[in-house]
Amino acid sequence: MTKPVISLQNVVVTVGQGTQILKGINFDISPGDFITVLGTNGAGKSTLFNAIAGDLAVSEGKILHNDKDITHHSAVERTKMIGRVFQDPKMGTAPRMSVAENLLLSEKRGQRRTLRPRGLSNAKLAEYRKITATMGNNLEDRLQTPTGSLSGGQRQALSFLMATRVKPELLLLDEHTAALDPKTSEQLMHATNEQVTGNHLTALMITHNLSDALKYGNRLIVLNAGEIILDVRDEEKKNLSEDKLLKYFAI
Numbered sequence: 001m002t003k004p005v006i007s008l009q010n011v012v013v014t015v016g017q018g019t020q021i022l023k024g025i026n027f028d029i030s031p032g033d034f035i036t037v038l039g040t041n042g043a044g045k046s047t048l049f050n051a052i053a054g055d056l057a058v059s060e061g062k063i064l065h066n067d068k069d070i071t072h073h074s075a076v077e078r079t080k081m082i083g084r085v086f087q088d089p090k091m092g093t094a095p096r097m098s099v100a101e102n103l104l105l106s107e108k109r110g111q112r113r114t115l116r117p118r119g120l121s122n123a124k125l126a127e128y129r130k131i132t133a134t135m136g137n138n139l140e141d142r143l144q145t146p147t148g149s150l151s152g153g154q155r156q157a158l159s160f161l162m163a164t165r166v167k168p169e170l171l172l173l174d175e176h177t178a179a180l181d182p183k184t185s186e187q188l189m190h191a192t193n194e195q196v197t198g199n200h201l202t203a204l205m206i207t208h209n210l211s212d213a214l215k216y217g218n219r220l221i222v223l224n225a226g227e228i229i230l231d232v233r234d235e236e237k238k239n240l241s242e243d244k245l246l247k248y249f250a251i
């Protein structure tokens with residue numbers, strides 16, 4: 001069996017007066033896994049991402065990265081290996097900087113971020129035109145536009161490109177299409193799938209869209225009240241249906 005990229009061993013996250021919001025999670029993420037993450041509101045999905053990313057301290061258990069214990073590594077240390085896209089289009093990009101400047105900045109993930117405008121050579125701009133064109137929403141025509149004046153869909157597409165510009169060892173997609181209209185959401189989902197599968201990325205994607213959760217990825221998990229209550233992959237995942245999945249929401 002391939003070694004996991006990330007391994008959660010009995011991970012407990014406690015808040016306030018001892019309320020457990022993750023209750024002893026055991027979860028191995030294998031290289032190349034594209035895992036869709038489902039669960040009711042408050043089930044602990046974002047908390048799981050926060051624990052992996054180091055944004056929330058783990059009260060019990062361990063998190064290993066390639067067998068190395070990173071439980072107490074800071075979020076900043078973990079940015080070297082983790083790319084993350086949030087639901088809010090405003091979260092991932094610097095609004096006053098242009099699309100091209102944001103992309104240039106994203107190439108320095110995990111390093112000190114100083115931006116030299118000279119870094120934006122014609123060759124770089126041509127490269128950015130090419131990669132933005134893969135998102136299918138005319139982002140390639142807005143390279144010099146301040147990010148703050150892009151549409152939500154263009155801004156999310158840019159956040160996605162920034163999170164994957166330096167290949168992350170783990171990509172965390174936290175409902176990254178949820179704030180978009182149905183057509184734009186579908187377009188970004190399609191582009192996401194192309195990039196994740198085409199570049200063999202290892203990714204976790206939180207979604208409330210059952211159809212997307214079934215359609216995309218090789219593995220699916222359901223969280224309920226801080227526990228993983230379903231974890232299926234490959235054939236078993238293909239045999240699931242929305243009806244079967246809904247039963248896990250009635251628990």
Ligand SMILES: Nc1ncnc2c1ncn2[C@@H]1O[C@H](COP(=O)(O)OP(=O)(O)OP(=O)(O)O)[C@@H](O)[C@H]1O
Binds near residue numbers: 015041042044045
């Ligand atoms: N820092 C915190 N302090 C206190 N409670 C928290 C904290 N973070 C999360 N919680 C609580 O933990 C529970 C799980 O929250 P979480 O955001 O992980 O759920 P979720 O599954 O992502 O939900 P949603 O689908 O609504 O985004 C919720 O009851 C939430 O209020």
